[in-house]
Amino acid sequence: MSLSIALTKGRLEKDAVELLDLCGYGTEKLKNKGRALVFEDTREDFRYFLVKANDCITYVEHGVADCGIVGKDTLMEGGSDYYELLDLKIGKCKFIIAGMKDHNPLTMSGNIRIGSKYPEAAKRYFLSRGLDAEMIRLEGSVELAPVLGLCDGIMDIMETGRTLKENGLVVYDTVCDISARVIVNKASFKIKRQEIMKFLTDMERAVERCSE
Protein backbone atom coordinates (compact mmCIF):
# COMPACT_ATOMS: atom_id res chain seq x y z
CA MET A 1 0.00 0.00 0.00
CA SER A 2 1.20 3.50 -0.77
CA LEU A 3 2.33 5.93 1.92
CA SER A 4 1.56 9.65 2.17
CA ILE A 5 4.23 11.65 3.95
CA ALA A 6 3.75 15.25 5.11
CA LEU A 7 6.96 17.29 5.32
CA THR A 8 7.28 20.57 7.18
CA LYS A 9 8.15 23.50 4.93
CA GLY A 10 11.07 25.76 5.71
CA ARG A 11 13.67 25.17 8.42
CA LEU A 12 13.43 21.35 8.38
CA GLU A 13 12.79 20.82 4.71
CA LYS A 14 16.34 20.58 3.36
CA ASP A 15 17.63 18.26 6.11
CA ALA A 16 14.56 16.05 5.85
CA VAL A 17 14.99 15.64 2.08
CA GLU A 18 18.66 14.78 2.65
CA LEU A 19 17.62 11.97 5.00
CA LEU A 20 15.14 10.69 2.42
CA ASP A 21 18.00 10.71 -0.11
CA LEU A 22 20.18 8.70 2.26
CA CYS A 23 17.39 6.12 2.44
CA GLY A 24 17.75 5.75 -1.32
CA TYR A 25 14.30 7.21 -2.08
CA GLY A 26 13.58 9.06 -5.32
CA THR A 27 13.24 12.66 -4.19
CA GLU A 28 14.01 14.42 -7.51
CA LYS A 29 10.57 15.99 -7.70
CA LEU A 30 10.87 17.34 -4.16
CA LYS A 31 14.05 19.12 -5.13
CA ASN A 32 12.68 20.67 -8.32
CA LYS A 33 9.37 21.74 -6.92
CA GLY A 34 8.00 24.38 -9.27
CA ARG A 35 4.41 25.07 -8.34
CA ALA A 36 3.37 21.54 -7.52
CA LEU A 37 2.11 20.72 -4.02
CA VAL A 38 2.18 16.93 -4.10
CA PHE A 39 5.26 15.00 -5.22
CA GLU A 40 5.49 11.35 -6.17
CA ASP A 41 8.59 9.44 -5.15
CA THR A 42 10.29 8.11 -8.28
CA ARG A 43 11.35 4.82 -6.67
CA GLU A 44 8.99 3.99 -3.83
CA ASP A 45 5.20 4.04 -3.69
CA PHE A 46 5.26 7.31 -1.65
CA ARG A 47 3.59 10.67 -2.04
CA TYR A 48 5.13 13.68 -0.32
CA PHE A 49 3.54 17.01 0.40
CA LEU A 50 4.88 20.15 2.01
CA VAL A 51 2.83 21.89 4.69
CA LYS A 52 3.27 24.30 7.59
CA ALA A 53 4.38 22.75 10.87
CA ASN A 54 1.02 22.97 12.66
CA ASP A 55 -0.82 21.63 9.64
CA CYS A 56 1.52 18.64 9.54
CA ILE A 57 -0.01 17.40 12.82
CA THR A 58 -3.53 18.03 11.53
CA TYR A 59 -2.90 16.10 8.31
CA VAL A 60 -1.52 13.15 10.27
CA GLU A 61 -4.25 13.15 12.93
CA HIS A 62 -6.88 13.01 10.19
CA GLY A 63 -4.99 10.26 8.39
CA VAL A 64 -4.65 12.25 5.17
CA ALA A 65 -0.93 11.80 5.72
CA ASP A 66 0.20 8.45 7.12
CA CYS A 67 3.45 9.94 8.42
CA GLY A 68 4.71 13.43 9.09
CA ILE A 69 8.06 15.04 9.76
CA VAL A 70 7.69 17.90 12.21
CA GLY A 71 9.59 19.68 15.00
CA LYS A 72 9.16 18.69 18.64
CA ASP A 73 8.40 22.35 19.43
CA THR A 74 5.24 22.13 17.31
CA LEU A 75 4.30 18.74 18.82
CA MET A 76 4.58 20.18 22.33
CA GLU A 77 2.09 22.89 21.41
CA GLY A 78 -0.39 20.83 19.35
CA GLY A 79 -2.53 17.71 19.69
CA SER A 80 -1.43 14.27 20.80
CA ASP A 81 -3.49 11.84 18.73
CA TYR A 82 -0.59 10.26 16.87
CA TYR A 83 2.43 8.03 17.47
CA GLU A 84 5.77 9.78 17.74
CA LEU A 85 8.11 7.06 16.64
CA LEU A 86 11.49 8.45 15.67
CA ASP A 87 13.87 11.28 16.53
CA LEU A 88 15.50 12.41 13.27
CA LYS A 89 18.11 14.51 15.07
CA ILE A 90 17.79 17.27 12.50
CA GLY A 91 16.62 20.83 13.11
CA LYS A 92 18.21 20.69 16.54
CA CYS A 93 17.63 23.60 18.87
CA LYS A 94 16.48 24.33 22.42
CA PHE A 95 13.35 25.69 24.04
CA ILE A 96 14.56 28.52 26.26
CA ILE A 97 13.21 31.15 28.63
CA ALA A 98 14.79 34.55 28.05
CA GLY A 99 14.31 38.11 29.26
CA MET A 100 16.08 41.42 29.59
CA LYS A 101 19.29 41.60 31.60
CA ASP A 102 18.57 41.87 35.35
CA HIS A 103 14.90 41.02 34.78
CA ASN A 104 14.50 37.26 35.27
CA PRO A 105 10.85 36.30 34.73
CA LEU A 106 11.40 33.12 36.79
CA THR A 107 12.35 34.93 39.98
CA MET A 108 10.44 38.19 39.69
CA SER A 109 7.53 38.98 41.94
CA GLY A 110 4.09 40.02 40.80
CA ASN A 111 2.27 39.26 37.59
CA ILE A 112 4.47 37.50 35.01
CA ARG A 113 3.72 38.06 31.33
CA ILE A 114 5.32 35.71 28.80
CA GLY A 115 5.31 36.24 25.05
CA SER A 116 5.54 33.12 22.90
CA LYS A 117 4.59 31.40 19.69
CA TYR A 118 4.00 28.40 21.96
CA PRO A 119 1.61 29.62 24.70
CA GLU A 120 0.35 26.13 25.61
CA ALA A 121 3.83 24.67 26.06
CA ALA A 122 4.96 27.80 27.91
CA LYS A 123 1.94 27.64 30.24
CA ARG A 124 2.75 24.01 31.10
CA TYR A 125 6.39 24.85 31.79
CA PHE A 126 5.52 27.73 34.15
CA LEU A 127 2.92 25.61 35.95
CA SER A 128 5.52 22.86 36.42
CA ARG A 129 7.68 25.47 38.17
CA GLY A 130 4.74 26.52 40.31
CA LEU A 131 4.45 29.88 38.58
CA ASP A 132 1.16 31.26 37.30
CA ALA A 133 2.17 33.30 34.27
CA GLU A 134 0.02 35.11 31.75
CA MET A 135 0.62 34.08 28.13
CA ILE A 136 0.64 36.49 25.20
CA ARG A 137 0.50 34.75 21.84
CA LEU A 138 2.92 36.16 19.27
CA GLU A 139 3.45 35.07 15.68
CA GLY A 140 7.03 36.15 15.03
CA SER A 141 10.00 38.34 16.06
CA VAL A 142 9.37 37.23 19.61
CA GLU A 143 12.67 38.79 20.80
CA LEU A 144 11.18 42.19 20.20
CA ALA A 145 8.42 41.84 22.80
CA PRO A 146 10.44 42.13 26.04
CA VAL A 147 12.63 44.85 24.52
CA LEU A 148 9.57 46.99 23.93
CA GLY A 149 8.02 46.05 27.25
CA LEU A 150 5.12 43.94 25.95
CA CYS A 151 6.12 41.12 28.32
CA ASP A 152 8.59 40.17 31.06
CA GLY A 153 10.09 37.24 29.21
CA ILE A 154 9.72 34.90 26.27
CA MET A 155 9.72 31.19 25.63
CA ASP A 156 11.11 30.44 22.21
CA ILE A 157 13.35 28.09 20.27
CA MET A 158 17.04 28.98 20.09
CA GLU A 159 19.58 27.61 17.62
CA THR A 160 22.76 29.64 18.15
CA GLY A 161 21.58 32.36 20.52
CA ARG A 162 22.84 35.10 18.25
CA THR A 163 19.51 36.83 17.69
CA LEU A 164 18.88 36.90 21.43
CA LYS A 165 22.28 38.36 22.16
CA GLU A 166 21.95 41.00 19.48
CA ASN A 167 18.71 42.14 21.09
CA GLY A 168 20.25 42.29 24.54
CA LEU A 169 18.33 39.27 25.88
CA VAL A 170 19.65 36.80 28.45
CA VAL A 171 18.77 33.09 28.60
CA TYR A 172 17.44 32.27 32.09
CA ASP A 173 16.56 28.61 31.61
CA THR A 174 16.62 25.80 29.08
CA VAL A 175 13.27 24.01 29.00
CA CYS A 176 14.27 21.10 26.77
CA ASP A 177 16.03 20.03 23.59
CA ILE A 178 14.13 20.15 20.33
CA SER A 179 14.59 18.17 17.12
CA ALA A 180 12.47 16.88 14.27
CA ARG A 181 10.36 13.76 14.80
CA VAL A 182 8.48 11.29 12.63
CA ILE A 183 4.84 11.11 13.67
CA VAL A 184 2.45 8.43 12.43
CA ASN A 185 -1.33 8.21 12.21
CA LYS A 186 -2.51 5.54 14.65
CA ALA A 187 -4.85 3.75 12.25
CA SER A 188 -2.29 3.81 9.44
CA PHE A 189 0.22 2.20 11.76
CA LYS A 190 -2.13 -0.79 12.15
CA ILE A 191 -3.33 -1.07 8.58
CA LYS A 192 -0.04 -0.26 6.78
CA ARG A 193 2.29 -1.60 9.45
CA GLN A 194 4.85 -3.21 7.12
CA GLU A 195 5.25 -0.17 4.88
CA ILE A 196 5.55 2.19 7.83
CA MET A 197 8.02 0.00 9.71
CA LYS A 198 10.19 -0.18 6.57
CA PHE A 199 10.09 3.62 6.23
CA LEU A 200 11.02 4.01 9.92
CA THR A 201 13.88 1.49 9.72
CA ASP A 202 15.26 3.19 6.59
CA MET A 203 15.07 6.58 8.27
CA GLU A 204 16.64 5.30 11.47
CA ARG A 205 19.60 3.95 9.49
CA ALA A 206 19.94 7.24 7.64
CA VAL A 207 19.96 9.10 10.97
CA GLU A 208 22.70 6.78 12.26
CA ARG A 209 24.79 7.30 9.12
CA CYS A 210 24.40 11.07 9.55
CA SER A 211 25.62 11.05 13.11
CA GLU A 212 28.68 8.92 12.31
Add this chain to the structure above:
Amino acid sequence: MKEIQIPSGMRDILPGNSINKRHLQQKVEQIFHLYGYLPIETPLLEFYETYRSSFSRLEEDTLYKFVDENGQILVLRTDMTLPIARVCATRYSQEKPPFRFSYCSNVYKVRQSFAGKRNEVTDCGIELIGLDESSDLEVLNCALEVMAELSEDHYVLEIGNIRLFRRACDIAGIPEESAAVLSDLIDRKAMTEVKQMVDALNLREQEKEFFRRLPLFNGPDSLAEAAEYCFAEELLVEIEHLQCLQEQLCVLGNRDHITFDLGKVPHLEYYTGIIFEGYAQGISSAVLSGGRYDHLLAKLGRDLPAIGFGVKLDVPVPMVKDTLPEIQKVYYRRGEELQGILKARELRKRGPVTLIPEDTEADV
Protein backbone atom coordinates in the same frame (compact mmCIF):
# COMPACT_ATOMS: atom_id res chain seq x y z
CA MET B 1 -29.03 38.63 7.53
CA LYS B 2 -27.93 36.90 10.70
CA GLU B 3 -26.87 33.31 10.04
CA ILE B 4 -28.25 30.70 12.45
CA GLN B 5 -25.45 28.37 13.51
CA ILE B 6 -25.05 25.20 15.56
CA PRO B 7 -22.59 24.85 18.45
CA SER B 8 -18.98 23.97 17.74
CA GLY B 9 -18.30 20.28 17.06
CA MET B 10 -21.97 19.48 16.35
CA ARG B 11 -23.28 18.26 13.03
CA ASP B 12 -26.64 17.79 11.33
CA ILE B 13 -26.97 14.33 9.87
CA LEU B 14 -29.01 14.60 6.69
CA PRO B 15 -31.16 11.79 5.23
CA GLY B 16 -28.49 10.12 3.07
CA ASN B 17 -26.11 9.67 5.98
CA SER B 18 -28.87 9.09 8.49
CA ILE B 19 -30.23 6.15 6.49
CA ASN B 20 -26.75 4.61 6.23
CA LYS B 21 -26.15 5.09 9.92
CA ARG B 22 -29.42 3.41 10.87
CA HIS B 23 -28.61 0.59 8.52
CA LEU B 24 -25.24 0.05 10.22
CA GLN B 25 -26.86 0.35 13.62
CA GLN B 26 -29.36 -2.38 12.77
CA LYS B 27 -26.61 -4.72 11.59
CA VAL B 28 -24.54 -4.17 14.74
CA GLU B 29 -27.54 -4.42 17.08
CA GLN B 30 -28.60 -7.66 15.42
CA ILE B 31 -25.25 -9.18 16.43
CA PHE B 32 -25.65 -7.95 20.01
CA HIS B 33 -29.17 -9.37 20.04
CA LEU B 34 -27.92 -12.78 18.92
CA TYR B 35 -25.30 -12.73 21.69
CA GLY B 36 -28.09 -12.29 24.23
CA TYR B 37 -27.53 -8.63 25.13
CA LEU B 38 -30.56 -6.65 26.23
CA PRO B 39 -31.02 -3.03 25.17
CA ILE B 40 -30.85 -0.30 27.78
CA GLU B 41 -31.29 3.49 27.74
CA THR B 42 -30.05 5.94 30.34
CA PRO B 43 -30.45 9.72 30.74
CA LEU B 44 -28.39 12.09 28.66
CA LEU B 45 -27.52 13.96 31.87
CA GLU B 46 -25.64 12.57 34.84
CA PHE B 47 -24.41 14.20 38.02
CA TYR B 48 -20.88 15.52 37.73
CA GLU B 49 -20.22 13.89 41.08
CA THR B 50 -20.84 10.42 39.59
CA TYR B 51 -18.12 11.01 37.01
CA ARG B 52 -15.73 12.65 39.47
CA SER B 53 -15.90 9.82 41.99
CA SER B 54 -15.53 7.13 39.33
CA PHE B 55 -12.53 8.48 37.43
CA SER B 56 -9.45 9.47 39.39
CA ARG B 57 -8.05 11.29 36.38
CA LEU B 58 -11.11 12.93 34.89
CA GLU B 59 -10.40 15.18 31.93
CA GLU B 60 -12.31 18.17 33.27
CA ASP B 61 -12.10 20.32 30.18
CA THR B 62 -13.75 17.69 27.98
CA LEU B 63 -17.02 17.76 29.94
CA TYR B 64 -20.12 19.75 29.02
CA LYS B 65 -21.29 21.05 32.40
CA PHE B 66 -24.57 22.62 33.55
CA VAL B 67 -26.15 23.57 36.85
CA ASP B 68 -29.62 22.28 37.73
CA GLU B 69 -32.37 24.06 39.68
CA ASN B 70 -30.87 22.92 43.01
CA GLY B 71 -27.37 24.13 42.20
CA GLN B 72 -26.08 20.62 41.48
CA ILE B 73 -23.58 20.26 38.65
CA LEU B 74 -24.74 18.12 35.74
CA VAL B 75 -22.74 16.78 32.82
CA LEU B 76 -23.64 15.42 29.41
CA ARG B 77 -22.58 11.75 29.46
CA THR B 78 -19.19 11.22 27.85
CA ASP B 79 -19.65 7.49 27.45
CA MET B 80 -22.24 4.78 28.09
CA THR B 81 -20.09 2.54 30.27
CA LEU B 82 -20.36 4.65 33.40
CA PRO B 83 -24.16 5.13 33.23
CA ILE B 84 -24.64 1.38 32.70
CA ALA B 85 -22.25 0.56 35.55
CA ARG B 86 -24.28 2.96 37.72
CA VAL B 87 -27.52 1.18 36.77
CA CYS B 88 -25.98 -2.20 37.61
CA ALA B 89 -24.60 -1.06 40.94
CA THR B 90 -27.85 0.57 42.03
CA ARG B 91 -30.98 -0.78 40.33
CA TYR B 92 -29.60 -4.30 40.01
CA SER B 93 -27.90 -4.32 43.39
CA GLN B 94 -29.78 -7.41 44.56
CA GLU B 95 -29.88 -9.37 41.31
CA LYS B 96 -27.56 -12.18 40.46
CA PRO B 97 -24.90 -11.38 37.83
CA PRO B 98 -23.94 -11.63 34.99
CA PHE B 99 -25.68 -8.73 33.26
CA ARG B 100 -25.53 -8.21 29.51
CA PHE B 101 -26.57 -4.83 28.20
CA SER B 102 -26.40 -3.24 24.76
CA TYR B 103 -26.84 0.43 23.96
CA CYS B 104 -26.88 2.85 21.07
CA SER B 105 -26.78 6.44 22.28
CA ASN B 106 -25.15 9.78 21.65
CA VAL B 107 -22.22 10.72 23.88
CA TYR B 108 -20.53 14.10 24.27
CA LYS B 109 -17.02 15.41 24.68
CA VAL B 110 -15.69 18.93 24.27
CA ARG B 111 -12.80 18.68 21.85
CA GLN B 112 -10.24 21.02 20.37
CA SER B 113 -11.92 23.72 18.26
CA PHE B 114 -11.34 23.98 14.54
CA ALA B 115 -9.59 20.61 14.38
CA GLY B 116 -12.39 19.00 12.37
CA LYS B 117 -13.36 16.82 15.33
CA ARG B 118 -16.85 16.03 16.49
CA ASN B 119 -18.19 16.63 19.99
CA GLU B 120 -21.30 14.51 19.58
CA VAL B 121 -20.96 10.91 18.40
CA THR B 122 -23.19 7.88 18.44
CA ASP B 123 -21.75 5.07 20.51
CA CYS B 124 -23.16 1.60 19.93
CA GLY B 125 -21.85 -1.18 22.13
CA ILE B 126 -22.18 -3.75 24.87
CA GLU B 127 -21.22 -4.22 28.51
CA LEU B 128 -20.85 -7.66 30.08
CA ILE B 129 -20.85 -7.23 33.84
CA GLY B 130 -20.18 -9.87 36.48
CA LEU B 131 -17.96 -12.33 34.61
CA ASP B 132 -14.19 -12.59 34.95
CA GLU B 133 -11.53 -13.11 32.29
CA SER B 134 -13.04 -16.33 31.04
CA SER B 135 -15.49 -14.11 29.12
CA ASP B 136 -12.73 -12.17 27.29
CA LEU B 137 -12.73 -14.60 24.39
CA GLU B 138 -16.49 -14.36 23.91
CA VAL B 139 -16.39 -10.55 23.88
CA LEU B 140 -13.43 -10.43 21.49
CA ASN B 141 -15.21 -12.83 19.18
CA CYS B 142 -18.30 -10.60 19.24
CA ALA B 143 -16.13 -7.54 18.47
CA LEU B 144 -14.60 -9.37 15.50
CA GLU B 145 -18.05 -10.23 14.20
CA VAL B 146 -19.02 -6.56 14.41
CA MET B 147 -15.86 -5.52 12.54
CA ALA B 148 -16.58 -8.06 9.80
CA GLU B 149 -20.09 -6.65 9.45
CA LEU B 150 -18.81 -3.06 9.22
CA SER B 151 -15.91 -3.49 6.84
CA GLU B 152 -16.13 -6.81 5.02
CA ASP B 153 -12.59 -8.13 4.82
CA HIS B 154 -10.22 -5.23 5.41
CA TYR B 155 -10.11 -4.89 9.17
CA VAL B 156 -7.92 -5.74 12.09
CA LEU B 157 -8.62 -6.03 15.80
CA GLU B 158 -5.62 -5.07 17.88
CA ILE B 159 -5.38 -6.53 21.35
CA GLY B 160 -3.24 -5.52 24.31
CA ASN B 161 -3.22 -6.27 28.00
CA ILE B 162 -2.61 -3.43 30.40
CA ARG B 163 -1.75 -5.84 33.21
CA LEU B 164 1.55 -6.76 31.55
CA PHE B 165 2.68 -3.14 31.95
CA ARG B 166 1.23 -2.86 35.45
CA ARG B 167 2.91 -6.05 36.69
CA ALA B 168 6.20 -4.99 35.11
CA CYS B 169 6.02 -1.64 36.96
CA ASP B 170 5.22 -3.39 40.24
CA ILE B 171 8.08 -5.87 39.93
CA ALA B 172 10.55 -3.20 38.82
CA GLY B 173 9.44 -0.99 41.69
CA ILE B 174 8.33 1.98 39.59
CA PRO B 175 6.21 4.29 41.76
CA GLU B 176 2.55 4.87 40.83
CA GLU B 177 3.08 8.48 39.79
CA SER B 178 5.95 7.62 37.40
CA ALA B 179 4.04 4.62 36.04
CA ALA B 180 1.18 6.93 35.04
CA VAL B 181 3.54 9.26 33.14
CA LEU B 182 5.38 6.34 31.55
CA SER B 183 2.16 4.65 30.44
CA ASP B 184 1.11 7.81 28.64
CA LEU B 185 4.46 8.05 26.81
CA ILE B 186 4.41 4.37 25.87
CA ASP B 187 0.82 4.58 24.68
CA ARG B 188 1.76 7.47 22.36
CA LYS B 189 4.88 5.55 21.30
CA ALA B 190 6.90 8.69 22.01
CA MET B 191 10.11 6.72 21.62
CA THR B 192 12.58 9.46 22.51
CA GLU B 193 10.74 10.46 25.68
CA VAL B 194 10.23 6.82 26.72
CA LYS B 195 13.96 6.24 26.44
CA GLN B 196 14.81 9.41 28.38
CA MET B 197 12.40 8.56 31.16
CA VAL B 198 13.39 4.90 31.42
CA ASP B 199 17.08 5.79 31.52
CA ALA B 200 16.43 8.20 34.36
CA LEU B 201 14.57 5.59 36.45
CA ASN B 202 16.48 3.43 38.87
CA LEU B 203 16.09 0.08 37.07
CA ARG B 204 18.16 -2.94 36.15
CA GLU B 205 19.37 -3.02 32.54
CA GLN B 206 17.06 -5.93 31.68
CA GLU B 207 14.07 -3.97 32.97
CA LYS B 208 15.07 -0.83 31.05
CA GLU B 209 15.35 -2.83 27.84
CA PHE B 210 11.84 -4.22 28.34
CA PHE B 211 10.23 -0.80 28.86
CA ARG B 212 12.18 0.79 25.99
CA ARG B 213 10.98 -1.92 23.62
CA LEU B 214 7.41 -2.15 24.90
CA PRO B 215 5.97 0.47 22.46
CA LEU B 216 7.21 -1.58 19.51
CA PHE B 217 5.93 -4.97 20.66
CA ASN B 218 3.14 -4.85 18.12
CA GLY B 219 2.05 -6.82 15.09
CA PRO B 220 0.69 -10.35 14.65
CA ASP B 221 3.94 -12.01 15.80
CA SER B 222 4.83 -9.65 18.62
CA LEU B 223 3.98 -11.98 21.51
CA ALA B 224 6.91 -14.33 20.95
CA GLU B 225 9.24 -11.36 20.57
CA ALA B 226 8.01 -9.77 23.79
CA ALA B 227 8.42 -13.07 25.66
CA GLU B 228 12.18 -12.90 24.99
CA TYR B 229 12.44 -9.62 26.87
CA CYS B 230 10.23 -10.46 29.85
CA PHE B 231 12.32 -10.10 33.02
CA ALA B 232 10.08 -12.05 35.37
CA GLU B 233 8.03 -15.22 35.40
CA GLU B 234 4.82 -13.26 36.17
CA LEU B 235 5.22 -11.34 32.92
CA LEU B 236 5.55 -14.52 30.90
CA VAL B 237 2.28 -15.71 32.40
CA GLU B 238 0.57 -12.60 30.96
CA ILE B 239 2.09 -13.24 27.53
CA GLU B 240 1.00 -16.88 27.64
CA HIS B 241 -2.51 -15.75 28.50
CA LEU B 242 -2.55 -13.64 25.32
CA GLN B 243 -1.02 -16.45 23.27
CA CYS B 244 -3.82 -18.67 24.44
CA LEU B 245 -6.40 -16.07 23.34
CA GLN B 246 -4.62 -15.80 19.99
CA GLU B 247 -4.80 -19.54 19.38
CA GLN B 248 -8.46 -19.70 20.29
CA LEU B 249 -9.34 -16.72 18.09
CA CYS B 250 -7.49 -18.41 15.22
CA VAL B 251 -9.50 -21.57 15.72
CA LEU B 252 -12.59 -19.38 15.48
CA GLY B 253 -11.41 -18.25 12.02
CA ASN B 254 -9.93 -14.83 12.79
CA ARG B 255 -6.30 -15.52 11.94
CA ASP B 256 -5.94 -12.69 9.43
CA HIS B 257 -7.80 -10.19 11.52
CA ILE B 258 -6.06 -10.12 14.87
CA THR B 259 -2.89 -8.45 15.94
CA PHE B 260 -1.34 -7.40 19.25
CA ASP B 261 0.08 -4.24 20.71
CA LEU B 262 1.59 -4.64 24.16
CA GLY B 263 2.40 -0.93 24.20
CA LYS B 264 -1.31 -0.11 24.19
CA VAL B 265 -1.56 1.18 27.76
CA PRO B 266 -4.02 4.09 27.91
CA HIS B 267 -5.96 5.12 31.03
CA LEU B 268 -3.94 3.12 33.51
CA GLU B 269 -6.38 3.93 36.31
CA TYR B 270 -9.38 2.64 34.37
CA TYR B 271 -8.56 -0.51 32.41
CA THR B 272 -7.47 -3.63 34.29
CA GLY B 273 -6.95 -6.36 31.71
CA ILE B 274 -7.29 -6.84 27.97
CA ILE B 275 -7.89 -3.77 25.88
CA PHE B 276 -8.64 -3.71 22.16
CA GLU B 277 -9.32 -1.50 19.17
CA GLY B 278 -10.70 -2.25 15.71
CA TYR B 279 -9.32 -0.54 12.60
CA ALA B 280 -10.67 -0.70 9.07
CA GLN B 281 -8.89 0.15 5.86
CA GLY B 282 -9.52 3.70 4.70
CA ILE B 283 -10.69 4.95 8.10
CA SER B 284 -8.19 7.12 9.92
CA SER B 285 -9.21 6.38 13.50
CA ALA B 286 -10.33 3.39 15.53
CA VAL B 287 -13.84 2.20 14.62
CA LEU B 288 -14.29 0.06 17.71
CA SER B 289 -12.69 0.17 21.13
CA GLY B 290 -13.07 -1.59 24.43
CA GLY B 291 -11.48 -3.41 27.32
CA ARG B 292 -11.79 -4.92 30.77
CA TYR B 293 -12.49 -2.57 33.69
CA ASP B 294 -12.78 -4.63 36.87
CA HIS B 295 -12.51 -1.74 39.35
CA LEU B 296 -15.18 0.65 38.12
CA LEU B 297 -18.27 -0.98 39.62
CA ALA B 298 -16.73 -1.16 43.09
CA LYS B 299 -16.43 2.63 43.03
CA LEU B 300 -20.17 2.81 42.40
CA GLY B 301 -21.00 0.42 45.23
CA ARG B 302 -21.03 -3.10 43.84
CA ASP B 303 -17.76 -4.94 43.26
CA LEU B 304 -18.13 -6.80 39.94
CA PRO B 305 -15.69 -7.46 37.11
CA ALA B 306 -16.73 -6.10 33.73
CA ILE B 307 -15.77 -5.85 30.08
CA GLY B 308 -17.27 -4.00 27.14
CA PHE B 309 -16.74 -2.30 23.82
CA GLY B 310 -18.37 0.30 21.64
CA VAL B 311 -18.49 1.18 17.98
CA LYS B 312 -18.39 4.84 16.98
CA LEU B 313 -21.14 4.60 14.40
CA ASP B 314 -20.36 7.98 12.81
CA VAL B 315 -16.81 6.91 11.92
CA PRO B 316 -17.66 4.19 9.40
CA VAL B 317 -20.68 6.05 8.00
CA PRO B 318 -18.89 8.27 5.46
CA MET B 319 -17.39 5.14 3.92
CA VAL B 320 -20.79 3.95 2.76
CA LYS B 321 -22.30 5.60 -0.33
CA ASP B 322 -25.49 7.57 0.28
CA THR B 323 -28.48 5.42 -0.50
CA LEU B 324 -31.75 7.31 -0.65
CA PRO B 325 -34.76 5.04 -1.10
CA GLU B 326 -36.88 5.05 -4.22
CA ILE B 327 -40.13 6.93 -3.36
CA GLN B 328 -43.21 6.75 -5.58
CA LYS B 329 -45.24 9.92 -6.11
CA VAL B 330 -49.04 10.16 -6.25
CA TYR B 331 -50.45 13.41 -7.67
CA TYR B 332 -53.96 14.55 -6.83
CA ARG B 333 -56.13 17.48 -7.81
CA ARG B 334 -57.24 19.99 -5.14
CA GLY B 335 -60.48 18.72 -3.63
CA GLU B 336 -59.61 15.10 -4.47
CA GLU B 337 -57.39 14.43 -1.44
CA LEU B 338 -59.43 11.39 -0.48
CA GLN B 339 -58.90 9.64 -3.83
CA GLY B 340 -55.19 10.42 -3.56
CA ILE B 341 -54.92 8.85 -0.13
CA LEU B 342 -56.79 5.72 -1.24
CA LYS B 343 -54.48 5.32 -4.22
CA ALA B 344 -51.39 5.86 -2.05
CA ARG B 345 -52.65 3.32 0.51
CA GLU B 346 -52.76 0.71 -2.23
CA LEU B 347 -49.27 1.58 -3.52
CA ARG B 348 -47.71 1.63 0.00
CA LYS B 349 -48.01 -2.13 0.13
CA ARG B 350 -45.04 -2.13 -2.26
CA GLY B 351 -42.96 0.68 -0.80
CA PRO B 352 -42.88 4.32 0.29
CA VAL B 353 -45.26 6.77 -1.35
CA THR B 354 -45.59 10.56 -1.06
CA LEU B 355 -48.68 12.57 -1.92
CA ILE B 356 -48.28 15.74 -3.97
CA PRO B 357 -50.95 18.24 -5.01
CA GLU B 358 -50.77 18.62 -8.81
CA ASP B 359 -50.43 22.40 -8.89
CA THR B 360 -47.47 22.66 -6.44
CA GLU B 361 -45.20 20.55 -8.62
CA ALA B 362 -45.89 22.85 -11.60
CA ASP B 363 -44.75 25.91 -9.61
CA VAL B 364 -41.32 24.50 -8.78
